[in-house]
Amino acid sequence: MKHLIAPSLLSANFLDLRKEVEMINKSDADWLHLDIMDGVFVPNISFGFPVLNALKPMCRKPMDVHLMIVEPQKFIPEVAATGAYMMNVHYEACTHLHRTVAAIKEAGMKAGVTLNPHTPICLLEDIIQDVDMVLLMSVNPGFGGQRFIEHSVEKVARLREMIDRKGLDTLIEVDGGVNLDTGKRLVDAGANVLVAGNFVFSSPDPEQTIKDLKAL
DSSP: OOOEEEEBGGGSOGGGHHHHHHHHHHSSOOOEEEEEEBSSSSSOBOOOHHHHHHHTTTOOSOEEEEEESSSGGGGHHHHHHTTOSEEEEEGGGOTTHHHHHHHHHHTTOEEEEEEOTTSOGGGGTTTGGGOSEEEEESSOTTOSSOOOOTHHHHHHHHHHHHHHHTTOOOEEEEESSOOHHHHHHHHHHTOSEEEESHHHHTSSSHHHHHHHHHTO
16 A cells, blocks of 8 residues: 555644645645644644634545544544544543544544554554554654654554554554655655655645655
């Protein structure tokens, strides 16, 4: 499977979101990544369901919704109502992760589980078969434009070994510090989906940058 590119709206120009989403629609991007932050689970606040609902009629790419919030299970119906394709919840935020994953699927979405940089992949041994995707954070969550954590490449490789050993088709997504150099190393290590925010939206030609990431 060719890897997918999911530009992160967190780095877009919020004064002209329509233009930014139209660019994503025209581009080779596969998904649109949406980071929802509550200022509690992470030290920042981003945007919420009014923005996602506004995107619903205009975004032609599947929406990959990443909840960086406490008690994300409370908002499964709201995320589903936005038309989201994938709902990512943090392992660190879910006491009853299996129940949350099941509820996401029952709501008609794909289920993703996210790990912070310090969280070991061994904790996924008893849930990996139930999730559609694992999102590995390669920066500390909360802010865009951070430096890539080098250990993430090895972490991807170890997660790929776990998935292959179990004969699963679970996707590996990576978010944080993705550019042409880190992206190539992540794909070579086994990543299926690259989230790129600042690298795409600060580019003089975002569509070409997305194309370049797809060509890695």
